[in-house]
Amino acid sequence: MIELKEEAVFNAKAVLVCPRFTPSADPIRQEETAALCRTMGLDVIAVLDAPLKVPKAATYIGSGKVEQLAALADETGCAIAVFDCDLSPTMQLNLEQATGLCIIDRQEVIIQIFADRARTREARIQVDLARLKYSLPRLSRKWTSLSQTRGGVRGGKGAGEKQLELDRRYVESRIRSLQRELDKVKRQRSVQRGSRMGGDIPKIALVGYTNSGKSSLLNALCGSDVLAQDKLFATLDPVTRRLGLPDSSVALLTDTVGFVRDLPHQLIDSFRSTLEEAALADVLLLICDATHPDVLLCFETAIGVLEELGCKDRKTIVVINKMDALTPEREGRLGILEARASQITPVPVQKISVLTGFGLKALRNCISQVIRSPLSESEQGPCLQSL
Ligand SMILES: Nc1nc2c(ncn2[C@@H]2O[C@H](COP(=O)(O)OP(=O)(O)OP(=O)(O)O)[C@@H](O)[C@H]2O)c(=O)[nH]1
Ligand SMILES: [Mg+2]
Incomplete structure (x- = not known):
């Protein structure tokens, strides 16, 4: 073995x-x-x-x-x-x-x-x-x-x-057997997901570049204690928590693996089942790090991966996090990011700081509003219908 x-x-x-x-x-x-x-x-x-x-x-x-x-x-x-x-x-x-x-x-x-x-x-x-x-x-x-x-x-x-x-054939057969095992685990997870998510509870997925603050936001919104670290790929497995919304309704919020540019294709293939959590969500929260030196590229990378996963038609809220640490020279780029985000979704960009709590209340309100809004033209177009 x-x-x-x-x-x-x-x-x-x-x-x-x-x-x-x-x-x-x-x-x-x-x-x-x-x-x-x-x-x-x-x-x-x-x-x-x-x-x-x-x-x-x-x-x-x-x-x-x-x-x-x-x-x-x-x-x-x-x-x-x-x-x-x-x-x-x-x-x-x-x-x-x-x-x-x-x-x-x-x-x-x-x-x-x-x-x-x-x-x-x-x-x-x-x-x-x-x-x-x-x-x-x-x-x-x-x-x-x-x-x-x-x-x-x-x-x-x-x-x-x-x-x-190790002979090639052995490795190939090992790959096949791991693939079978993965399919089995994936089926089990989808059954679990079915029972956990049964009913009409809306599903929201946190997606975005690695280290942008997805897990921190999950913790802040749901009062959970998922590992959040100043490290790349701190999260590998999807974690789901209940999120109470201002209109007293409840949603399920799932944290997912972060993206990085030039993600090896073997990893995209292998992590497809994990990333599918995003594809199954009703709403995506696309988190961007305002302090990242190339925030636009991070945004485009995330959009590229989401497109690959077939999530183009998903209701999307673009969230810019770490506003507390924004320097004046980086502020200008956020305007460009907002303009680009408006081509993806009509929902206004939400600026927040998980660290200070800035913008979290407005984000909760925005999430409830987006959940209640009708679907985009039968999910045909790339964009969500205007709220
Ligand atoms: N200054 C500042 N730092 C923050 C904020 N939110 C999160 N961070 C920090 O950013 C780092 C990454 O946070 P995570 O929540 O682990 O990021 P993630 O997107 O889940 O990262 P991966 O799981 O690696 O994809 C941590 O060191 C957090 O403390 C914020 O609002 N302001
Ligand atoms: Mg994380």
Whole structure:
């Protein structure tokens, strides 16, 4: 019986390699990837900027940069290099052979974070599936002790290098069996959901970029104590609580997994059942973080994922959180966000601060109003009918 390995690499030093195709670097993306690395337990102590016209077939960044990477890692004592892009299995292998480093790409970082966070059976199966799908084309790679963490497999004989012994067919059959198990758990959850949500209680889902304050808002609105942390992907499993509304009616509020740009497709596939909570909701609360340096991109990423989930026609309230921490220079961008939000939904943007309680009363009123409002033109159009 194979078990997937869980532990992360803690405080290992890493070089962050940032390929870029535009003349200027993208500091926000770089910071986000560095934050993902920190969440995974890596300490980014050096950054290698790699301007490119097109990715090079063998190593993505080209031989000159590969040499620079090896030298930088040597100088700074790093054994790991994280690439802020997606690498093919061959590129990863070539880079590992050329530098002697453990080469990790952005997808792998995100999958590892999910693996560290997964607690429930469903989340674990989903992450295991994503890791196996990621490792399948990489089975021939050289597995070092560090690389045990990446989709690593622990059998009776030990870990790491035993990965090599896993034959593709075995992994494929494992993927199929996990998929069956996931379908079963998903069916059970939908039965539970059916009994829990029986009747006409309206369902609301909190959706949005990771770290925007979804769990904090659930706690503030429902008086619950769901884990809220200044970490990416603190929430992996949907959590549902009862929400009392000003008109004395009740709704069910569900917290969901956060989004991030370039979410690995294996994770989207694997977490589809969790994300379906959003697709099943009557109303979506799309939370944005007013203090995020690229709040518009976060918003567009969330809209993109919701579209992919078939939620375009859902009644949507755009909520801008963390207004307490808004700096004057970031205030201007909120106007652009509001204009963009008005193309998605006619419901006015709700500005709030979970921390201070600002705007929460107005948000509750808005939620009751939206629940009572008629559906958009039979859910045909992308937008909710004007209130
Ligand atoms: N300044 C400020 N910080 C806030 C506010 N609301 C939430 N936060 C902080 O933002 C961080 C993220 O909050 P969470 O509620 O965990 O965010 P989330 O959207 O559930 O994140 P994931 O589960 O990772 O997707 C925490 O450190 C919160 O304390 C707010 O109104 N103002
Ligand atoms: Mg959360």
